[in-house]
Amino acid sequence: MISGHYQHRLGEFQLDACFELPATGITALFGPSGCGKTTLLRCIAGLQQADYGQFSLGGQCWQDQNQCMPSWQRPIGYVFQEAGLFPHLSVAGNLRYGYRRIAVEERRITLEEAVEATGIGHLLARRPAHLSGGERQRVALARALLTSPRMLLCDEPLAALDHQAKEQLMGYLQQVVDEFRLPCLYVTHAPHEVARLASHLLLLQQGRVLASGVPAQLLTRLDLPLSQRHDAESLLQGVVAEQQAGFGLSRVRCDDIDLFLPQLQHRNGSPVRVQILARDVSLTLERPRDSSILNILPCQIDALHNNGQTYALVRLNLGSQQLLARITQLSAWQLALQPGQQVFAQIKGVALV
Numbered sequence: 001m002i003s004g005h006y007q008h009r010l011g012e013f014q015l016d017a018c019f020e021l022p023a024t025g026i027t028a029l030f031g032p033s034g035c036g037k038t039t040l041l042r043c044i045a046g047l048q049q050a051d052y053g054q055f056s057l058g059g060q061c062w063q064d065q066n067q068c069m070p071s072w073q074r075p076i077g078y079v080f081q082e083a084g085l086f087p088h089l090s091v092a093g094n095l096r097y098g099y100r101r102i103a104v105e106e107r108r109i110t111l112e113e114a115v116e117a118t119g120i121g122h123l124l125a126r127r128p129a130h131l132s133g134g135e136r137q138r139v140a141l142a143r144a145l146l147t148s149p150r151m152l153l154c155d156e157p158l159a160a161l162d163h164q165a166k167e168q169l170m171g172y173l174q175q176v177v178d179e180f181r182l183p184c185l186y187v188t189h190a191p192h193e194v195a196r197l198a199s200h201l202l203l204l205q206q207g208r209v210l211a212s213g214v215p216a217q218l219l220t221r222l223d224l225p226l227s228q229r230h231d232a233e234s235l236l237q238g239v240v241a242e243q244q245a246g247f248g249l250s251r252v253r254c255d256d257i258d259l260f261l262p263q264l265q266h267r268n269g270s271p272v273r274v275q276i277l278a279r280d281v282s283l284t285l286e287r288p289r290d291s292s293i294l295n296i297l298p299c300q301i302d303a304l305h306n307n308g309q310t311y312a313l314v315r316l317n318l319g320s321q322q323l324l325a326r327i328t329q330l331s332a333w334q335l336a337l338q339p340g341q342q343v344f345a346q347i348k349g350v351a352l353v
């Protein structure tokens with residue numbers, strides 16, 4: 001378990017964040033610009049001296065009223081938006097620079113393991129100026145691993161990268177977290193990164209923790225600002241059940257419901273996470289016939305939220321999972337939608353994350 005509480009005033013801004021997080025997987029720190037994500041990360045790293053601070057990881061106290069471990073002693077690997085590599089050293093030189101500073105008996109991840117896990121073996125002789133942005137971030141990740149950390153802190157590590165490099169780095173980060181069993185706190189603005197990476201979500205607002213929990217549950221909570229966004233989404237857990245190569249489709253089983261997706265590379269039986277935008281879900285009272293939409297799912301209305309403007313949000317029970325639909329208020333009124341009612345969700349777009 002990771003637990004902490006930080007209070008700190010910066011000008012007009014007051015951080016007062018108290019949290020308990022799992023000490024495994026990736027926890028996304030998510031919230032609007034200026035809500036205190038970076039400040040909280042800096043407090044945890046010991047880079048910001050908080051007015052009040054308490055932090056422990058796996059029962060080991062880093063900071064409380066009586067003690068405060070200096071930042072250089074905290075076993076963390078930090079990956080920032082910019083890689084911050086030494087320009088005059090090769091990639092290998094950059095990696096060795098930090099590695100040598102870790103006492104031999106404290107080294108838990110070898111140079112070879114870090115290079116392998118981040119796929120940078122072919123880049124070792126190059127200078128940072130001769131790397132792409134994504135490659136530089138992979139070197140920064142390897143360098144962070146070589147400090148043999150107990151936890152990774154990532155502050156928008158993908159912000160400066162293009163789409164392809166983002167996808168690639170997310171793959172490496174997930175692999176590193178799994179392989180070395182490193183908990184990771186990951187600051188992001190991007191819902192797609194939350195959907196793709198996070199096993200836990202800490203929502204911040206104006207310096208405070210608004211909610212903490214499993215992403216699939218928080219994303220569909222109608223009382224949280226996530227569901228009010230234009231890109232509100234649901235995440236479903238499924239298993240690849242069948243490849244329909246002739247049609248270029250894969251069938252994914254979510255509880256006892258089938259979803260069809262553009263053909264996946266995954267083997268049958270692989271667990272997958274499926275992302276569905278609320279605005280891509282429409283509702284009907286009868287099962288539509290002769291529709292071109294492939295994914296038409298029977299569900300039950302769990303809750304409705306009407307914000308008094310154009311759209312209504314409808315949370316649907318789909319087996320043990322939940323799906324969000326954003327429809328117009330007029331449609332909700334015309335169909336007389338009520339909690340408990342059986343409806344059919346027509347899903348226009350389904351993406352794998």
Ligand SMILES: Nc1ncnc2c1ncn2[C@@H]1O[C@H](COP(=O)(O)OP(=O)(O)OP(=O)(O)O)[C@@H](O)[C@H]1O
Binds near residue numbers: 013034036039040189
């Ligand atoms: N040195 C400072 N003096 C005064 N206010 C500061 C200082 N540093 C940060 N702040 C304020 O503290 C608040 C939190 O900043 P922080 O960078 O932690 O937010 P954030 O959620 O990471 O934002 P973003 O997503 O835009 O990076 C902001 O309102 C910011 O203006």
